[in-house]
Amino acid sequence: MTINFTFYDFWDLRKAANQKSLIDPTHPQDYLCRYPKEMGEGYYRWIRLREGITIEILETYLPQSIRWITHAHHQDSLEFGFILAGSGQDYDEQPTKSGEDYIFGGVYPQSNHNVNGAGNLRWVSLIIEPETLRALIESYGEQLPQDLEKAIIGVPEHFNLRPSLITPAKQVALQQILHCPYQGLTRKMYLESKVLELVSLKLADQVAAPTKKLLGLQEIDRIHHARDILLRNIGNPPSLIELARQVGINEYTLKRGFRQIFGTTVFGYLHDYRMEQARQLLLSGQMKIEQVAQIVGYANRSRFASAFRKKYGINPKAYQKLLPGYTGDWHGVAQSQWQNSHQPEHQ
Missing domain, CATH: 2.60.120.10 (Jelly Rolls)
Structure with missing residues (x-):
């Protein structure tokens, strides 16, 4: 629809x-x-x-x-x-x-x-x-x-x-x-x-x-299909061999295609996606860390915390504690940030 x-x-x-x-x-x-x-x-x-x-x-x-x-x-x-x-x-x-x-x-x-x-x-x-x-x-x-x-x-x-x-x-x-x-x-x-x-x-x-493109149009479509399958199954992704079979290409073409189109490996792409989804879920403030970990495919909270810390340099719990922040007028903040963006910045 x-x-x-x-x-x-x-x-x-x-x-x-x-x-x-x-x-x-x-x-x-x-x-x-x-x-x-x-x-x-x-x-x-x-x-x-x-x-x-x-x-x-x-x-x-x-x-x-x-x-x-x-x-x-x-x-x-x-x-x-x-x-x-x-x-x-x-x-x-x-x-x-x-x-x-x-x-x-x-x-x-x-x-x-x-x-x-x-x-x-x-x-x-x-x-x-x-x-x-x-x-x-x-x-x-x-x-x-x-x-x-x-x-x-x-x-x-x-x-x-x-x-x-x-x-x-x-x-x-x-x-x-x-x-x-x-x-x-x-x-x-x-x-x-x-x-x-x-x-x-x-x-x-x-x-x-x-x-001439390194990949044919049909291969490009299949690489995108493979990516979509991965994102639909982030909790239990298929193996490389199974994923290649599902989209009708060989494993070598799958790995080469991901590198060419997305600039990373198949599971490197999945890992980055998981971490970004986790960060967005934590940012919403609506879920516990255990729930976020499960949604993005981690059965073990400590493994999730380790992966998140390695990616963003901060533990999920510490990240959550920083979330309340400022809650003022959205348009006023936007205008202030844009008008003052040229001023010297202090680290």
Whole structure:
């Protein structure tokens, strides 16, 4: 079943879902926002790095597909988007899926065809003001690629620029953003370096000649199917041999495909997913540690605690104790954080 929402519906629901601010104790300067429960479960995270550059991370679960009804409009900023989980259709009714990236900018047409499929949805988007990107590129003595320039000034046919596969190099940078080990000013500088790396890799796609994919389209679909099977069975995942058999490829292709598309091993991907799901469940404050451990596939609490500590540098219990944080006006906090983000930061 597919439900219909306009973006006006979304903003109203999101405002209602965020009457109080949610602070992540590991990164208290990030701007967190609950996803509307009428549509799914999860969070947005915004990381403001400098004037004109923001990282947006969406991690949510959609119980059913959503069709977005939009009106024609011009987007001032450029969005370098990377789909790590999820599928759907874009404004041209072209399929989009996990493992692809894109650039949005310029004029968005009126559409009833933009769809997000049911299931886990995980995106990383780099929101960059055109003048910031132009100044950065021109500082190296170069000019913006022509199609990007057209998108900025609003040429309609250039609102969605050449989707491509997320390469292993991009995947590594994305995982480093999602699992950045630093805090404070060091974290901002590190994340900004990853943003520049991803932008350079994506701009290289825009000017590069087409190359033959290492995996065929059918193999790519089967790798994504394998990933979906893993995520449906996080408590009792199949072996590599069994997983390969279920999706109709050999074990070597399965391992090679995961490395190419997701930048990690099959069970490395599953482990990262388990830990992130655990962190989100703990962040919600609705469950005991034992319950969270069981949901993400750990029968033993101590093993779960050890894995969580190794991943995030803090025990689940200690993480939970930090959760209450500030509970003030969501919009006031958002405005304050964004207006003061340029001020010197103290670690």
